Amino acid sequence: MKRLMRLFFVVVLTAVLAACTSSEPADLLAKIEEDGVIRVSTDPNYAPQSFLDESGEFVGFDVDVAKEIGKRLGVEVEFVTPDWDLITAGNWGNQWDMSVGSMTVTVARQEILHFAEPAYYYTPAQFAASDASGIESLDQINGQPVCVGLSTTYETWLNGNKAELGFPESSFYAEAPTGVSVVPLQTDNECAQAIQAGRTEFSVFLTSGTVVQAAIDEGIAIHRVGSPVYSENLAVAFDKKSSLDGTSLVARVSEIIAEMHADGTLSTLSNQWFGADLTSDPTK
Amino acid sequence: MAAATSDSTKSQAQLIYEQQRRRQRRFSTGVNVSYLVLLGILFLAFSGLQVNILGVHLKTIQLDWAFIVERTPFIFGGVGLTIILAILSISLACVLALLGALGRLSKFPPAYALATFYISLIRGTPLLLQIIFIFLGLPQLGITPGGMTAGVLALGINYGAYMTEIMRAGIQSVGVGQREAALAIGMVPSQIMRRIVLPQALKLVVPPIGNEFIAMLKDTALISVTGFVWEILWRAQKVGRANFRSLEALLVAAVFYWVITILFTMVQGRIEAYVARGDRTL
Structure with a gap:
C-alpha cells in the first residue's frame, strides 16, 4: 500500500509540474503560424451558419468563412465546439484561438473579447409567432411572454439593457415591446421547437432573421411578426484574457475580412447559404 | 426416456x-x-x-423517419466514446473508492478526515455542477483539461465517493478471524490487506460496482455540457437542434443508451457468475 501511495504522489506532482513549466511563444499569431493550425470555435446548433452534415462534417456560412480566413492566413483550420455560453463568456484558457460564430458586437462583449473590424455580415433581429397565436403586429407582442436563446442580444434587448448592446442609434428600427416576460432557453432553436411541440408557455420568439427563415423552411407553423427590430453586426471574436498577445492576429484577420468584403468572397458565400447578400451594413 | x-x-x-x-x-x-x-x-x-x-x-407521436434514418449513423458514432468514457471513469472511481475506503477505516486521523471530507463534499453536490466546475475551474489553476479529461475526472471523482461505501462494506465483511489467522502466521498489516482481505472483499463488491457502471453509462451524457466531447447525447442534441428535429434525434440516442445498457447488464451477469464460481450452491 505504501509503495502505491508513493507512486500516486509522484504521478500527481509530475502532472502539476508539467502543467506549470510549459513555455509558449508570447504572440498568438506567431504561435498559430508556427503550429500551422488555427483553432476556431463553432456552435453547430444553427443551420445555415454552422451545422453538421450527414457524415458529421462542419458545414455552413460561418464554417466557410472560417476556412477562408485560415486559407488566407496560410494555416489549417481546426474546429472546436464549446457551448455558446462559454464562447461569449470569454476567458477561453487558450483552448481555441478565434470565434467565427455569428457573434454580435456589443459593448458588454467588447470588455472581454476583441472583435475583428469590420463585421463579416449583418443580420436583422426578427420577431416570429406561431400561426395559431393570431399575433400579426408588433403592438400585439406587448405583455406577451417572449422566448429567446440564452446569452443572446435578443435577451439583453428585451430585458431593457439597450446600453449594454451599445449599437449606434441607426441600428434600431423599433422600440422594445413593453411588459413582456422573457423566457430564455438553451438556444434560439429551442424556441421554435417548443412551439412546434405544442408547448404553450409562449407563442412569440425573437431571434435572427436567418433562424426564422430556417424554421419556416423546415415546415414549422410560424410567421414573421412585423419588420426587423434592429440590425446586428456579426464579427470574428478573440479572447482578451488570453495569456498570448492577440493584437497582431486581430489586425491580420481584420485585414483579411476587409479583403473578403472587397473581392466579393463574402457576398458569394452569403448568397450561397442565405440566398441573399447580407454583407453590407444596412445602417450605412 | x-x-x-x-x-x-x-x-x-x-x-x-x-x-x-x-x-x-x-x-x-x-x-x-x-x-x-x-x-x-x-x-x-x-x-x-x-x-x-x-x-x-x-x-401518437409523429416522427420524421427519413431524418432518423439519415442521422442515425452520425449519432451511432458516439457509442464507442460513451463506453470508453464510462470504462475510464469507473477505473478512476475504483481507485479512489479503494483509497477512500482505506481512509475511512484508517486509525490515522488525517486520512480518516480526508476520506470523510471527500465523500461529504462530493455526495453533497450535484454531478452536473461538478463537471462544469472542473471544466471551468482547473484552467484557472493553469491546468487546462480537455473536455474528455474533465469529464472522466468529474465522473470518476463523483462515483468514487459513492463507491467508497461499497468498498468499505466489502472490506468490513471479511471476518475478523481471517485477519487474526493472517497475523498469527506472521503477516504484516499491508500484506494482510493485499493477500487476505482485498481478494475476499473484491468478490463481494463486484455486483454493486457493475451496477454503478451501468448507472454511469447514462451519466456520461452529462459530459455533453462541456461541448467538447462528442458522445451520444452531444451528437443527438446538435443534429436535432440545427434541423429542428430534437425529438427524433433524442429518440435515436435513447435507443442506443438502452441497447448498451442491456448488453452490459448481460456482461455483468457473466462476471458475477465468474466471481461466484467457487461458491457452494444447493
Whole structure:
C-alpha cells in the first residue's frame, strides 16, 4: 500500500509540474503560424451558419468563412465546439484561438473579447409567432411572454439593457415591446421547437432573421411578426484574457475580412447559404 | 426416456419434476409474449397514427423517419466514446473508492478526515455542477483539461465517493478471524490487506460496482455540457437542434443508451457468475 501511495504522489506532482513549466511563444499569431493550425470555435446548433452534415462534417456560412480566413492566413483550420455560453463568456484558457460564430458586437462583449473590424455580415433581429397565436403586429407582442436563446442580444434587448448592446442609434428600427416576460432557453432553436411541440408557455420568439427563415423552411407553423427590430453586426471574436498577445492576429484577420468584403468572397458565400447578400451594413 | 413410456412407469418424483418444468416453461413463454406486447405498444406510441375509438381521439407521436434514418449513423458514432468514457471513469472511481475506503477505516486521523471530507463534499453536490466546475475551474489553476479529461475526472471523482461505501462494506465483511489467522502466521498489516482481505472483499463488491457502471453509462451524457466531447447525447442534441428535429434525434440516442445498457447488464451477469464460481450452491 505504501509503495502505491508513493507512486500516486509522484504521478500527481509530475502532472502539476508539467502543467506549470510549459513555455509558449508570447504572440498568438506567431504561435498559430508556427503550429500551422488555427483553432476556431463553432456552435453547430444553427443551420445555415454552422451545422453538421450527414457524415458529421462542419458545414455552413460561418464554417466557410472560417476556412477562408485560415486559407488566407496560410494555416489549417481546426474546429472546436464549446457551448455558446462559454464562447461569449470569454476567458477561453487558450483552448481555441478565434470565434467565427455569428457573434454580435456589443459593448458588454467588447470588455472581454476583441472583435475583428469590420463585421463579416449583418443580420436583422426578427420577431416570429406561431400561426395559431393570431399575433400579426408588433403592438400585439406587448405583455406577451417572449422566448429567446440564452446569452443572446435578443435577451439583453428585451430585458431593457439597450446600453449594454451599445449599437449606434441607426441600428434600431423599433422600440422594445413593453411588459413582456422573457423566457430564455438553451438556444434560439429551442424556441421554435417548443412551439412546434405544442408547448404553450409562449407563442412569440425573437431571434435572427436567418433562424426564422430556417424554421419556416423546415415546415414549422410560424410567421414573421412585423419588420426587423434592429440590425446586428456579426464579427470574428478573440479572447482578451488570453495569456498570448492577440493584437497582431486581430489586425491580420481584420485585414483579411476587409479583403473578403472587397473581392466579393463574402457576398458569394452569403448568397450561397442565405440566398441573399447580407454583407453590407444596412445602417450605412 | 422414450416417448412411448407411459405415465404409470414414472416415479412420483419424476411427475412432480415434469410438472414444475411445464410451469416454468409456461411462465417464461408468458413473460416473452408480454415483452413483445410492451414493445409493440412502445412502437405504436411513436407510430404517428391517429385513431378514433368510440369517440375518443387517440394521438401518437409523429416522427420524421427519413431524418432518423439519415442521422442515425452520425449519432451511432458516439457509442464507442460513451463506453470508453464510462470504462475510464469507473477505473478512476475504483481507485479512489479503494483509497477512500482505506481512509475511512484508517486509525490515522488525517486520512480518516480526508476520506470523510471527500465523500461529504462530493455526495453533497450535484454531478452536473461538478463537471462544469472542473471544466471551468482547473484552467484557472493553469491546468487546462480537455473536455474528455474533465469529464472522466468529474465522473470518476463523483462515483468514487459513492463507491467508497461499497468498498468499505466489502472490506468490513471479511471476518475478523481471517485477519487474526493472517497475523498469527506472521503477516504484516499491508500484506494482510493485499493477500487476505482485498481478494475476499473484491468478490463481494463486484455486483454493486457493475451496477454503478451501468448507472454511469447514462451519466456520461452529462459530459455533453462541456461541448467538447462528442458522445451520444452531444451528437443527438446538435443534429436535432440545427434541423429542428430534437425529438427524433433524442429518440435515436435513447435507443442506443438502452441497447448498451442491456448488453452490459448481460456482461455483468457473466462476471458475477465468474466471481461466484467457487461458491457452494444447493
